[in-house]
Amino acid sequence: MAEIMQSESGKRRGKKRRSVRAAGRVDMTPMVDLAALLLTFFMLTTVFTKFKVMEVSFPAEKGQPTPWPKGTMTVLIDAPEEKIYYYFGKFEDVSRLKHVSLSNTGLRKLLFERNNQVNDQVKALQGEFKNGRLSEDALKDQIDALYADHTKAFPVVIKTGDKARYETVVDVIDELNITNVKQYAITDMSKAETEMLHREELTAQK
């Protein structure tokens, strides 16, 4: 394999011996093999997709619980499947829970529609920023103020039961991020809520 070509010495009988002229041709196959091997190795061990993270704040349980404003939406998760229920406002005023699916047309649509007003205003502000009528800082401040206004941007409370899967909770938080809901909290379900949810599930099965 690794031949270095030489002209045959036999032909040169009788003539003066010249220095052997070596053609500059080395067999590169082993080197190529090695290079290909290394290439494969590095390709397979390289991690291109770095993990992404989602920032979440959990509420402190010390001190007085903050009263949630009227328009609060509460999402209840207590099933190994992706089954979520919700209600608006205070639990005491609610007699039935509503079921919603974790899809584009389910929870996401609901959240988008609820935040229509704020989203439109944010869009208007961004338009003004593009026209140069608003500074970047002012834009940020005004958007933050909009999201903090509970009469327009409705907060969401995620309440979980013992049977909830981690994935479902992450999915719901992700939906909130997609729909620009900035105010949300994750807490435990109360006993009354759990009971109502199970009643709902029973009626759904019938």
Add this chain to the structure above:
Amino acid sequence: MPKIKAPRSSPSLDMTPMVDLFFLLVTFFMLTATFRNEEPVMVDTPKSTSDKILPDNTMLITIDTAGRVFYTIDGQEVRYKLISDLGTQYKVPFTEQQKITFSKMTSVGLPVAELPAYIDMKADKRKAIDNASKGIPMDTALTEKNQLAFWINLGRRHHAAIQENKVNEDPNYKKADLRFAIKADGATAYKKVKDVVAIFKMQDIYRFNLVTSQEAK
């Protein structure tokens, strides 16, 4: 009639461009490679649309489907001091060599008392122990038994102290805050995650980075 001779050409073809390309690629991959961290357990993280990447200087808690908890913290120096302190706390003597070995390891999920034997093992044997372990012991209260709370507390304290030292040495050094990340399997019961979060909350840590893999919107 003279025979038609096929032009005889040498069967070896010029491989130089191919080799050039190969080496170019090899160099590229070598330089860009960040090796996959040795993970104690397989965790299939849920997907999200978030595009923030996992920050440096993280304390990472891995929770698998069975609810077993593994602990990782960035920084060899932090890990060295952490293991020394845990040894004193739980009266487990670690040799100097064991401390150094530990500072180079990534994640652990064992009670402190079982650590010396684990550290002395070869890497391939550790895997078997990881698979059989029950994770770092936890409790609902801040007691001796709540080892995870000590891991968190000591790790956080040493990280802060080391950053402080660096600032003292070099006033231009930018202090890096420790981030807290939770990496749980999507199929884990949320309750298990909540238990871990509760231990963090006891130490006034409320902000977390939930590790997810990326999904298109």
